[in-house]
Each structure stands twice: as C-alpha cells, then as structure tokens.
Amino acid sequence: MAAEKMALAKAINESLRRALESDPKVLIMGEDVGKLGGVFRVTDGLQKDFGESRVIDTPLAESGIVGTAIGLALRGYRPVVEIQFDGFVFPAYDQIVTQLAKMHARSLGKVKLPVVVRIPYGGGIGAVEHHSESPEALFAHVAGLKIVSPSNASDAYWMMQQAIQSDDPVIFFEPKRRYWDKGEVNTEAIPGPLHSARVVREGTDLTLAAYGPMVKTCLEVAAAAAEEGKSLEVLDLRSVSPLDFDAIQASVEKTRRLVVVHEAPVFFGSGAEIAARITERCFYHLEAPVLRVGGYHAPYPPARLEEEYLPGLDRVLDAVDRALAY
Amino acid sequence: MTVESTAARTPRRSASTKSTAGKRTTAKKGTGAAQGTDPQLVQLLTPEGKRVKNAEYDTYVAGITPEELRGLYRDMVLTRRFDAEATSLQRQGELGLWASLLGQEAAQIGSGRALRDDDYVFPTYREHGVAWCRGVDPTNLLGMFRGVNNGGWDPNGNNFHLYTIVIGSQTLHATGYAMGVAKDGADSAVIAYFGDGASSQGDVAESFTFSAVYNAPVVFFCQNNQWAISEPTEKQTRVPLYQRAQGYGFPGVRVDGNDVLACLAVTKWALERARAGEGPTLVEAYTYRMGAHTTSDDPTRYRGDEERLAWEAKDPILRLRRYLEASNHADEGFFAELEAESEALGRRVREAVRAMPDPDHFAIFENVYADGHALVDEERAQFAAYQASFADAEGV
Numbered sequence: 254m255a256a257e258k259m260a261l262a263k264a265i266n267e268s269l270r271r272a273l274e275s276d277p278k279v280l281i282m283g284e285d286v287g288k289l290g291g292v293f294r295v296t297d298g299l300q301k302d303f304g305e306s307r308v309i310d311t312p313l314a315e316s317g318i319v320g321t322a323i324g325l326a327l328r329g330y331r332p333v334v335e336i337q338f339d340g341f342v343f344p345a346y347d348q349i350v351t352q353l354a355k356m357h358a359r360s361l362g363k364v365k366l367p368v369v370v371r372i373p374y375g376g377g378i379g380a381v382e383h384h385s386e387s388p389e390a391l392f393a394h395v396a397g398l399k400i401v402s403p404s405n406a407s408d409a410y411w412m413m414q415q416a417i418q419s420d421d422p423v424i425f426f427e428p429k430r431r432y433w434d435k436g437e438v439n440t441e442a443i444p445g446p447l448h449s450a451r452v453v454r455e456g457t458d459l460t461l462a463a464y465g466p467m468v469k470t471c472l473e474v475a476a477a478a479a480e481e482g483k484s485l486e487v488l489d490l491r492s493v494s495p496l497d498f499d500a501i502q503a504s505v506e507k508t509r510r511l512v513v514v515h516e517a518p519v520f521f522g523s524g525a526e527i528a529a530r531i532t533e534r535c536f537y538h539l540e541a542p543v544l545r546v547g548g549y550h551a552p553y554p555p556a557r558l559e560e561e562y563l564p565g566l567d568r569v570l571d572a573v574d575r576a577l578a579y
Numbered sequence: 580m581t582v583e584s585t586a587a588r589t590p591r592r593s594a595s596t597k598s599t600a601g602k603r604t605t606a607k608k609g610t611g612a613a614q615g616t617d618p619q620l621v622q623l624l625t626p627e628g629k630r631v632k633n634a635e636y637d638t639y640v641a642g643i644t645p646e647e648l649r650g651l652y653r654d655m656v657l658t659r660r661f662d663a664e665a666t667s668l669q670r671q672g673e674l675g676l677w678a679s680l681l682g683q684e685a686a687q688i689g690s691g692r693a694l695r696d697d698d699y700v701f702p703t704y705r706e707h708g709v710a711w712c713r714g715v716d717p718t719n720l721l722g723m724f725r726g727v728n729n730g731g732w733d734p735n736g737n738n739f740h741l742y743t744i745v746i747g748s749q750t751l752h753a754t755g756y757a758m759g760v761a762k763d764g765a766d767s768a769v770i771a772y773f774g775d776g777a778s779s780q781g782d783v784a785e786s787f788t789f790s791a792v793y794n795a796p797v798v799f800f801c802q803n804n805q806w807a808i809s810e811p812t813e814k815q816t817r818v819p820l821y822q823r824a825q826g827y828g829f830p831g832v833r834v835d836g837n838d839v840l841a842c843l844a845v846t847k848w849a850l851e852r853a854r855a856g857e858g859p860t861l862v863e864a865y866t867y868r869m870g871a872h873t874t875s876d877d878p879t880r881y882r883g884d885e886e887r888l889a890w891e892a893k894d895p896i897l898r899l900r901r902y903l904e905a906s907n908h909a910d911e912g913f914f915a916e917l918e919a920e921s922e923a924l925g926r927r928v929r930e931a932v933r934a935m936p937d938p939d940h941f942a943i944f945e946n947v948y949a950d951g952h953a954l955v956d957e958e959r960a961q962f963a964a965y966q967a968s969f970a971d972a973e974g975v
Contacts (some may be wrong), residue, residue: 314781318781322755328756448953495952
C-alpha cells in the first residue's frame with residue numbers, strides 16, 4: 254500500500270501533491286503547469302484538485318516566475334516553480350543568483366527563502382537546442398543555493414519533500430530522460446538526509462561517482478564491467494551542493510580509483526571540483542588520477558549528434574580501463 | 580544643454596494652472612521623443628508655493644491639518660539633512676559610497692507618508708526618505724555603504740525590504756509579495772520604488788505583466804529623476820514613462836515629484852485602488868536628482884548648470900515652506916526648532932557611523948544558508964585554524 258511502483262515523473266507529481274495537501278503555504282508556479290500539467294505532465298492533475306490559486310499558470314517570463322516566487326516566499330509562502338527546460342533558466346539566472354541566493358545573508362538571517370526551482374535537465378531525448386543542457390555547475394558555484402538531483406523514483410519523491418521543507422533555496426534538477434523509468438516508492442519510509450550520497454552498487458576495484466541521469470548509465474557500466482571480471486562501486490551523489498565528500502572519500506579509500514561521470518561539460522564542471530578535493534583528501538590512497546567523463550567544451554549538439562556528446566557505456570568503460578591501467 | 584532644451588524636457592504644469600491638454604510640443608533635437616507629448620502633471624502646490632485645485636486628487640489631501648503639513652516639511656528637511664551628512668561622511672572617508680536623494684524629498688516623503696503600517700515597501704538604494712517614513716533608523720541605512728553589512732535592518736521590522744542594488748529586481752519581489760497579500764485576503768498594499776533607468780529593465784516589464792495578470796495590489800512608484808547615471812530619460816524611452824502602464828492594462832499617472840502634497844495624494848489614490856482589489860498602478864513622479872548618481876559620479880561631465888538651476892527653482896522643500904509661510908501654518912519658532920533638530924540629527928548620524936564596529940571576521944560564514952551547508956562549515960573551520968595560527972605565532 255505505502256510502497257508502489259511508479260515512474261520518476263509520477264513520483265514527483267505525488268510528492269508535490271502531498272506537499273500541497275500538507276501545507277497550505279506550498280504553491281506550484283510555472284508555464285503550462287496547470288491544465289496541461291506541464292510539458293512533461295509532472296504537475297498533471299494538481300490544478301484540478303488544488304485550484305488555480307495554488308497551482309499557478311504564469312506568463313512566459315522566467316525572471317518573473319522566480320522574482321515573484323521570491324516575493325511570495327517573503328510573504329510566507331513556499332513556492333515550487335517549474336522552469337520548463339534547462340536552457341530556459343538563464344533569463345531567471347539573475348534573480349536566482351543576485352537575489353534568491355543572497356537575501357538570507359543580506360538580511361543577516363532575518364528572512365528565509367524556501368523556494369524550490371525545478372529544472373528538467375539533461376539530454377538524450379532528441380530535443381532541439383536549449384532543451385538538453387546540464388547547467389548545475391553554474392549554480393553550484395553560487396553560495397546560498399543548494400543543488401540536488403535524484404536518479405530514481407524513490408529519491409525523486411523524498412528529495413522533493415525535503416527540498417520543499419528546506420528553508421534554503423533549492424535548485425532541483427530533474428533527469429528528464431529518466432522521467433519514465435519506474436521504481437519502487439515507499440511513501441511511508443523515513444528518508445535519509447537530503448545531501449547524502451548513497452552507494453547503489455558495491456565494488457572493490459574502482460568507484461564511479463554520478464548523479465541524476467548518469468547513475469543509471471553507471472550501473473549499466475558496472476554490470477558490463479562485471480562480465481569482464483571488474484568490480485565497480487557506483488555512488489549516487491544525489492546532491493551537487495553540498496557534495497558528500499565524506500562518502501566519496503570512504504569509497505575511494507576502499508577502491509583507490511575514481512571516475513566521475515556527468516552530462517555537463519567536463520571543463521570547470523562538478524567533476525573538476527570532485528577530482529581536486531578527492532586528490533587532496535585521498536592523495537596517498539589513489540592508484541590513479543581521478544578521471545572525468547562528460548560533455549565537451551562545445552554547445553550542446555543537435556540531436557543527431559548527442560549520442561557522441563553524452564557519456565555512454567563505451568566512453569565510461571574506456572575511462573574505467575584507463576584508470577585501472579595505472 | 581541649453582536652457583531652451585531643458586525647458587523642453589520639463590513638462591508644463593497641470594491643466595489647473597495652465598491648459599495644455601491636447602497640445603503637442605515640438606520635440607527638439609537631443610531632447611528626445613520621450614517628452615514629445617505634453618503629459619498632464621498632477622500638481623497641488625506650485626513652485627511658488629501656491630495651492631492649486633485638482634478635482635481628481637484634492638479629496639485625498641482634503642482633511643490635511645497644518646500640523647500634518649508641518650510634519651511633511653519636517654520629514655523633508657530632516658531627510659535632506661541626513662542625506663547631506665551621509666555625503667559629507669563619504670567625502671571624509673567614513674562611507675565607501677553614498678547615493679544621494681537630494682531633490683527627491685517630496686517624491687519620497689509624499690509617497691512614504693501615504694502608506695499604512697501594514698503596507699510593504701520594496702525600495703531601490705536611494706529611498707532614504709521612504710525609510711525615514713517607515714521608522715527605519717537612518718543610521719541603519721549606512722551600514723552597507725560603510726561596508727559593515729549588505730543590509731542592516733530586519734525587513735519585517737518596519738515592512739521595509741532591504742535596498743536592492745540590481746536595477747529593477749525588487750519590482751518582481753514586490754509583485755510576488757502583493758500576490759501573497761491578495762492570497763491571504765489582506766487589504767494591505769505593496770509599493771515598489773524604481774527609477775527611470777530601471778524602467779528599461781526586463782524585470783520591470785515582467786513585474787507589470789505579472790501584477791496585471793494576477794491583479795496584484797502593488798503600486799509602482801517610478802521616480803523619474805531625469806538621469807540614469809549619465810543617461811537621460813530619452814535613452815530609456817520614446818514615450819512618457821507613465822504611459823507604459825496603458826499597454827499592460829492598468830492606469831499610469833504622472834505627478835509633480837517635487838510637490839509633496841501631490842505625491843501624497845496620488846500615492847494614496849493608487850494605494851486605495853490596490854486595497855480595493857483594483858490592481859496595480861504606475862505612478863511616475865517627475866522629479867530631478869540634484870546631485871550626483873552616487874558619490875562616485877561626476878554629473879558635470881554630462882549635464883550643465885542651467886538644468887540644475889531650472890530645477891532648483893522647483894525645490895520641493897522651498898515650495899512647501901513658501902506655502903506654510905503664506906498660509907500662516909508655521910512660524911519662525913517652528914523653523915528654528917527644526918533647524919536645531921536637523922543639526923542634532925546630523926551629529927547623531929556622524930557619531931553613529933564613526934562608532935560602527937567592523938563586523939566579526941566570522942560574519943563571512945554566517946547566514947549563507949538557513950539550514951547550514953557542509954562546505955561552509957568546512958571553510959569556516961579552515962578560516963578559524965588560519966586565524967588561530969597568527970595567535971599562536973604571536974604567543975611564541
């Protein structure tokens with residue numbers, strides 16, 4: 254009864270429903286989130302059940318969506334806003350970076366900004382430009398924001414609950430290519446901390462660290478590597494800011510090798526931060542340099558080329574082989 | 580800029596003093612099409628201090644008492660004195676920067692005194708007069724300019740949000756807040772301050788859209804002080820700013836921003852509309868920034884003395900003084916007492932700024948997050964160790 258198999262998108266929908274039910278201050282805002290239920294139907298049925306004043310269709314203006322959400326939060330509401338696609342967040346970037354991230358500090362802690370910014374992100378769905386990007390590092394660089402990304406339905410459900418309950422602004426990156434992946438969701442389970450990483454597959458030879466859409470890819474890599482006799486540990490980071498370095502360190506101290514995988518460009522990406530810190534923390538444990546697999550320093554390519562751009566089984570396995578060869 | 584072109588930038592007075600309805604001025608080269616039509620300017624008090632009738636807005640100040648008029652005068656004088664003191668303190672190296680409101684006292688005091696306690700204000704960084712009306716201690720405004728904090732007051736203490744430096748951002752916060760007010764079923768109103776330069780920003784346009792669509796109880800109070808640093812209003816707009824509202828479906832009105840009575844009346848009208856559920860209003864207070872944009876600015880590079888002199892003749896404080904004197908609403912004793920109060924305020928501000936302690940070093944890490952963040956904790960600990968290493972060295 255409490256545990257149910259559902260798609261990741263449905264899990265977020267159920268989580269939003271629960272939040273709307275349990276706290277009258279929670280609002281859903283965004284373009285097409287009402288009658289249409291969002292372009293991915295993540296908010297399907299919510300306006301019908303909670304009304305137009307709780308589930309608010311907004312003008313097509315991203316800065317306006319985030320800016321007014323800030324005002325609503327100052328009034329005591331807990332807005333959950335949807336940015337329709339990753340590449341559309343940039344008109345709102347100013348409001349997120351100069352206002353949302355800093356207002357708590359500027360007020361010396363007097364005001365809180367419990368705003369969740371939902372962003373369906375990443376590629377692999379054959380979309381046109383600005384619909385497949387992974388801009389998480391651009392947000393992680395900004396103090397005052399928290400950045401999370403679930404990889405499965407259960408996390409999507411619980412992490413959304415926790416993000417809404419957080420008094421800090423949370424950028425909630427949803428792996429859009431995993432929206433239709435089904436998983437068990439126990440709506441009565443007690444979730445772990447929002448910013449903790451989790452070992453999703455135990456291994457001894459090398460650690461694969463990933464989050465969001467790349468966790469599934471890494472699990473496939475680990476399964477393929479196992480057939481070749483290699484034991485890979487897969488770590489689902491779950492949170493990009495803060496990052497659970499203790500969990501990464503613990504895994505690396507065991508496996509002595511680390512490959513970080515994300516869709517975002519490698520250059521100045523979250524993998525760079527992880528590599529630098531893990532090198533500092535685990536210098537004497539490492540048998541190989543920390544390697545990174547991700548996007549290139551190029552605009553996200555047209556759909557017919559995205560399989561070349563995105564980290565897939567072969568590219569990750571190649572990095573695994575290189576790390577193991579040291 | 581010539582005197583002639585200055586006159587072309589300055590709208591004629593309202594129909595009550597001189598009928599200009601329906602007329603069009605010839606836009607002179609360099610003065611811009613922004614003032615090309617001759618808009619009606621709501622005015623209740625002429626620069627000479629004469630009270631003029633206005634059928635639409637008189638009712639909003641009909642019951643005003645001599646005491647209240649003296650209060651408005653006092654507010655403007657003290658605000659100007661505070662502002663002058665802050666400018667001096669910057670020149671003396673006590674403040675890193677100051678954004679003077681000189682010339683805009685009537686716009687700020689008039690609108691500020693129109694507010695109720697339960698209304699909420701979203702200012703830019705020049706609303707010292709509005710802060711004064713809200714009861715924010717003026718010394719609190721100076722912390723961010725001295726560099727001891729980035730805010731310095733509790734926004735909910737006086738319903739006066741922190742100063743916003745990014746141009747126009749706060750208009751969206753005001754709109755969202757007003758949407759919340761409406762959801763709560765409260766009858767308070769919200770006011771967003773911004774300038775003519777900010778009117779070019781997308782956020783201001785988006786706040787107009789959102790407030791209109793959701794019928795939010797917000798008043799947009801644009802102080803058109805003619806200059807966005809060195810750029811004149813004609814670099815921001817081809818039509819008078821108050822007319823922007825029409826395209827969004829709510830009323831816009833241009834008020835003489837150097838007329839405290841008119842600003843009070845028009846803002847009261849707009850706030851009452853908001854409270855009555857009639858949605859947003861744009862008020863354009865047509866005024867003049869007599870000083871520099873900030874103490875880092877040098878207006879002599881981009882505008883002539885003639886323009887300033889023309890506006891000085893319309894000084895907001897002088898015109899109310901003339902009215903008070905002519906109508907026997909204030910005597911010499913009042914002005915002398917106020918002068919003494921002014922000096923005391925200047926002294927208090929000076930002493931308070933000089934006594935402001937530098938923040939604790941660890942303030943860097945405070946309030947970055949409400950619920951904490953592992954990286955902030957780690958860096959705070961590293962910083963503490965680094966600081967302690969000096970103490971150890973000194974101890975040796």
